[in-house]
Amino acid sequence: MTSKGKVYLVGAGLGNVAYLTVRALQLLTQAEVLVYDALVDDQLLQLVPQNCLKLDVGKRGGKPSTPQAEINQLLVKYCQLGKQIVRLKSGDPFIFGRSAAEIDALIAPNCPFEVIPGISSALAAPLLAGIPLTDPTLSSCFAVFTAHEPEKLDWEALARLETLAILMGGKQLSAIVQQLLHYRRSPQTPVAIIKWAGTPKQQIWTSDLANIQIVTAGVSLSPVIIIVGEVVTLRERLNAKIEIKFPALDMLPDQLPLRGKTILITRSAGQSSQFSDRLATLGANVIEMPALEIGPPVSWEDLDRAIAHIADFDWLVLTSTNGVDYFFTRLATQGKDARVLAGVKIAVVGEKTAHSLEQHGLHPDFIPPSFIADALVEHFPEALLGKKVLFPRVETGGREVLVKEFTAKGADVVEVAAYESRCPQTISPDALKALQQQVVDVITFASSKTVKNFCQLLASHGGANLDSICIASIGPLTSKACQQQFGRVDIEAEEYTLEGLAQAIVQWPKH
Structure with a gap:
């Protein structure tokens, strides 16, 4: 039995x-x-x-x-x-x-x-961020709740409580802010958003109710804990004294293909760490070095004008997740939503961009097969002559060739600045130390801008010998930048995606 x-x-x-x-x-x-x-x-x-x-x-x-x-x-x-x-x-x-x-x-x-x-992350996340949920002066109580279905919550009652710990609220941040302000919570109320609490990927954004959406614009807020209340102001004093340990497991199986390899990832500050996660599951020791800062453009004027006349366009072209996130954030600030795009076809570049669009309830009408922007015109599903195309893009340093090719085919292309990418002012201390001590095996680059900014940052902090480090590129344009800066490219992904880059690193014969 x-x-x-x-x-x-x-x-x-x-x-x-x-x-x-x-x-x-x-x-x-x-x-x-x-x-x-x-x-x-x-x-x-x-x-x-x-x-x-x-x-x-x-x-x-x-x-x-x-x-x-x-x-x-x-x-x-x-x-x-x-x-x-x-x-x-x-x-x-x-x-x-x-x-x-x-x-x-x-x-x-x-x-x-x-x-x-x-x-529970509701308790541990604020603690590890240096934010007490209770305080003799600032908070005698707190409420923990999920904002997965914000329409079911009693916001009038919640707005009166001193401290709120909100789970599953990243995608509902706009609704949370709107409801709390509606029920007379001060716009100056401090807010903290904690992502991946208690892990090496932990990130924290702080602001107030009036500005937290601007601070986190373009950022993937999942999974996060949102803390609302005056206790957030204690973080500045307490956070430096909070020590977080991340012990590695000694029992990871030997067969993991990247076990023992240290990989430096250059990416946008605040962007999703899924690529890091993927390499870590393959056994790699991952160090992140943000080489891009994404933020709003100098002016929203051109994008706002385009949104006001969105019905005049035949196509909306989005070539990055940043373009998607900032376009829809601005759409919301104008009191509009995805319904205004009912008569506009949407073309996107890459699976990640398509997934980002789907988070807004929309599916692209066209995705080029090779995941690069330059393939858009070659494979475009209809004649471009006389078509009016809206192209929300990075403010400086974007793909000029794409616009020229669309225009040459007879399209009326309206370029508008939706976001800006800049070189960070400082380099990650862990990344700099690893580079200078020559413990890095592979450096990955997912855009030509990260190549340029990486070199600029490294040079401004004393430089490092990269001769023994493998240079890994996501695709042809990034490889061209690597050739210009380093004189070589050791790995190029066959499929121009982060998953393709991960697979190329696994198959690299030298490791």
Whole structure:
């Protein structure tokens, strides 16, 4: 007769192994079946035994996800097969963790279970950012809630509370700000947004209700915790004294292809770290060096004028996620939304740009096959003669050839500045140290601007010998810049995407 199994509903906390409970760590190392959520850190998956069955049931916004009923059935099924199952959830199982439904499903067939607490990001994220949720002077109470469905919340009551800790609110930031201001919360109320709390990717933005959307314009705000209240002002004094540890696991499998390699990523400050995550899951030690700062243009005048006459255009061309984010942010500030584009076709370059557009509920009408802007004209789906094209783009240093080719085909192209990219003033101390101590194996570049800015930043901080470092490029235009600056390119992605670049690094014969 098969012995009865047991289900452990385990809180993974922030996802970093440093913040697991001792009990959670013990159970992971003994698990026979692991059923885990989307935001669980990949390193935690390495803790389970090699023969453990891993089932990803994560719920991802905007993408197909495993129905809760199916998750319930999986837990019951493997429990009745006599397995020791760890149901690994982000944060704490009883804080927006849907645990009640799973427990009900286990109780009905008499399946044994145990609930293991985890450290909720609602509590830990502000702590690790140096923000107390309570303070004798500034905050006698706080509320924790999810803004996943803001229309269901009592904003009038919430606006009166001293401190708010808001989960799942990145995509609803505009609605959060609007509601709090509507119910007379001061525009000067301090706000902090904490992304990837308690991990090496942690980022923090601070401002006030009136300006937080401007500060975070163009930034992917997921997953984040939003803190609203005067306690945010304490961060400046306390943050320097907060120490965060990120211990690496000693048990990562030897077969990871980039194990032991240190890869320096040049990217835009505040941009998504998915590329870093991908390389880390392949075993690399990743160091990020922001080589671009993205911000608003000098003037919104041209973009505002174009938005006011958006119905006059036949096509909207978006060549980057920054273009998408800033265009729709500005659209919202004009009191408009995606519905004004009903009669306008949209062309985008690259899968990431298309995904960014889909976050606004729209699908592109055209994506060129080779993921580069210069392929737009060659493969454009209709004749351009007489077509009016709106091109929101970077203010300086963009693709002049693209506009010339559209114009040569008879299109009336209206270029408008939607954002600006600048070279940061300072270099990441960790990146500079790694370069000067020659511990970097590969440097990645995803645009020609990052190549130029990297060289400028490095030169202004004493330089470094790059002769033994592999130079990796995302595509032809970036490779051309690498040739100009370094005299060589060691890796070029076959598919001009970050995933393509990651695969090219894995296949690099020298590593």
